[in-house]
Amino acid sequence: MDVLEMSRRRHGELVVVSLAGEVDVDNVSQVRKCLDEAVATAEPRLVVDLSALTFIDTTGLGVLVRMLASLRDRNGTMALVAPDGQVLRRLRRTNLAPLFPIYDTLSQALA
Numbered sequence: 718m719d720v721l722e723m724s725r726r727r728h729g730e731l732v733v734v735s736l737a738g739e740v741d742v743d744n745v746s747q748v749r750k751c752l753d754e755a756v757a758t759a760e761p762r763l764v765v766d767l768s769a770l771t772f773i774d775t776t777g778l779g780v781l782v783r784m785l786a787s788l789r790d791r792n793g794t795m796a797l798v799a800p801d802g803q804v805l806r807r808l809r810r811t812n813l814a815p816l817f818p819i820y821d822t823l824s825q826a827l828a
Contacts, residue, residue: 722769723751728827731762737769740777749780756784761793764826767804778813785816798823 721744722737732755740748756763765781767773785795796818799805808814820826 721747723748725751725755728764731764731827732756732758733764733766733823733827735766735769739772740770740780741772741774742776745774745776745780748777749784752780752784756788756791756793760791761788763788763793763795764798764823765795766798766823766826768798768800768823770799770804773804773807775811778807778811782813782816796820796826798826 720738721740724735726733734752734755736748752763752765755761763784765784781795781797787793788795797808798820799808800821805814805819808817808819818826
């Protein structure tokens with residue numbers, strides 16, 4: 718089992734949260750807390766870097782969708798970094814990909 722690693726940093730007006738490892742029902746509450754803390758500002762702009770994520774289950778996807786809805790209610794934005802791989806395939810299979818701007822690299826998301 719891969720251990721979840723999370724980091725958060727500012728890049729100008731954007732907050733970047735990077736997730737590595739696996740997001741599943743066992744650690745999704747930690748992810749939710751990290752994302753909530755990252756966007757505790759007015760009109761937040763969030764980029765979630767999933768490029769080092771090896772697995773995400775439906776509870777993790779649900780957290781991303783709820784965060785997107787919360788940010789939109791506060792005039793915020795959210796983009797994902799999800800290069801071709803398991804995470805992007807899961808976003809596409811569940812028809813969630815069209816909800817998010819999705820970038821192949823972090824540098825593209827920050828441009």
